[in-house]
Amino acid sequence: MSNQVEYGGGKLKVNIENEGEQGKLFFEGVIDEDFSGDKISSVKFKNYLIDFDKVSMINSCGIREWITYLETIDSQSKITYVNCPPVIVNQMNIVAGFLTPNAKVESFYAPYYDEEEDEEIIKLLKVEDIKDGKAPVLTNDNGEELEFDGIEKQYFNFINLQKK
């Protein structure tokens, strides 16, 4: 069973899939002041999987609304964030409250640079791919090594912030 909720005239869409005890929430668009947990918190789940794959921006008011929404979720519920794009990872690293004790990031996108093609490539990583705060070594289609294009200590800081 699934349903869709829209905010701000369609600039944010949330698709909610009910899979028994787990609710899967797919966010698409801009999370800003128009987002409100009220519209999606009426249906409660035991656990939540939140997919940020198609989020293009989250602004300061959106962060506040997000944190307010998290407060409506039972602290015993597990929240799993997946497919977090750089815009979400950056905010997790800067603004406190995104990663509550019951929330964990499972997968996220990381920027790499392909010197051969002179282009940025965004790769999906799992948290367990990060060993000792270092980005995993990845290669392009020609087997050339890609360079992680960020500051590892800064970008992977959210992993330290997650309650282990």
Next chain:
Amino acid sequence: MIIAPFMHNHVLLNDINDYYDNNCIPITLISQKEIEDHNLIDFILVDYDFLNTNKNKIKHLESKTKNIIVIIPKDQEKGFHQYIAKIRPYHLIMDSEQEVNFLYQKLLPTYCKYKNNFWHHCIEGESTAEHNFSNSATLQEEFDKIWQKVELSTVFQDFHQILSLVANELISNAMYNAPTENGAAKYRSRDRKNKLLLTDKECPIMQVFDNQNSISLVIKDNFGSLTKEVLSNYLGREKEMVEHENKDGGAGVGLFLVMHYANRLIINIEPQKNTTIICSFNKTKRRKNFLQDSKSFYCFEWS
């Protein structure tokens, strides 16, 4: 224009004579008495070591000019917000060649020549877009149209999303926080879910200046209600992570995010008249370079 550098073993002390033009008089090794003797010192350059060991002297200098430029070591960049929180300067720059060149070749000479209109001359490139924002409900659509006029082939993939975020924070602040009526804020405490339709006079304007090396967003309101205290409160958080505020109006972290992403922030306030915010970003395909590039913050408050 008189520039008085107060620095310990700083490279700028050696370089200063190479940069000043005819309008600038650098006074090296200036004494307290010399400062007293001058009616006005336009800029005082101070390095962080000096600041740390001469706090009382700095307090005294502040009564002579608001334009004390604190120069902090490049390797302490992570503490940028902490410096703003701690010393609440009007001007804070990284000790990098790029910023030092900007300071001497652009900012100081144009400040001297053009006074409160100096900022026009500190921006490189042509104005590629200009837009008045009257409706807070349609900001994102309007930004998306503006970015189409900007050359973004030489930047990393989500550069335009960073521009959108920064523009969103600054324009929202200009729409909700700037307008005043009879001296009081008109919309500041309004929940931002309640959209605004502003009058022509209330509308902030954004210009975008685009060139090969950088993009600058220039946001201007017609009220001049922003103050250095507000800037210091929101830009300077001693913690590395910032917390949102549960208050009416904005979330209180927007300016912090702006400074996090911007390479240079210049704020020009004519109290009760207008505020202009110039926010510049270096163009690069390498996100790493973008993050490692120096930062600077300048606030000019004209009486």
